[in-house]
Structures are given as structure tokens and as C-alpha cells.
Amino acid sequence: MNIFGIGLPEMAVIAAIGLLVFGPKRLPELGKTLGRTLRGFQSASQEFEKEFRTAVGTDQPTDISGPPAAIPPAADAAAPAVVVEESAAPSNGPAS
Known part of the structure; x- marks a missing residue:
């Protein structure tokens, strides 16, 4: 058993130190408080x-293992698209 990189022996040592520091009466209270805090x-x-998903507009959880979601079209469809063309032969410097 390995939780947050802490194995069973380390957890036993931490529990023993907690028992010595807080005593057997306060240790269950601290455990309950820690559980409530984590909850x-x-x-x-x-x-x-x-709230974040509602603000963004996606109400369903995303599945990162599935296909990528479609990107909505741009708000300004009249804007020209930028096209970059690459030459077939790489240039090694100025032409002679």
C-alpha cells in the first residue's frame, strides 16, 4: 500500500508519533477533523x-483519452486566413 509516496511502515511510525504527541483520547478527534476537512x-x-464548466459553457466532463473536441468557428469569419508556403528546396544562403 502506497499513498502519496508513503508506505505502510512510514504510516505506522506517523501514527505512533501522533499517538504519543496527542494521546489516545484526542487522536480520534483529530482523525475526524482531518476527514471532514478533506471532504x-x-x-x-x-x-x-x-461553476467553471458552467461559465465556459461545457456542462459535461471532458475525456482526455477520446478524440479532440471540435473548435468552434472564429467570431470574425470575414478575417483572411494566413497561409504560409514552404519552398521545396531549402536555401543555404544567398544565391550566386
């Missing part, structure tokens, strides 16, 4: 993502 961060993150 609050998770719900705030989901709410932020929902």
Missing part, C-alpha cells in the same frame, strides 16, 4: 469545477 476540500473542488 470539505473535495466538495469545494467539485463545486469550483462545476
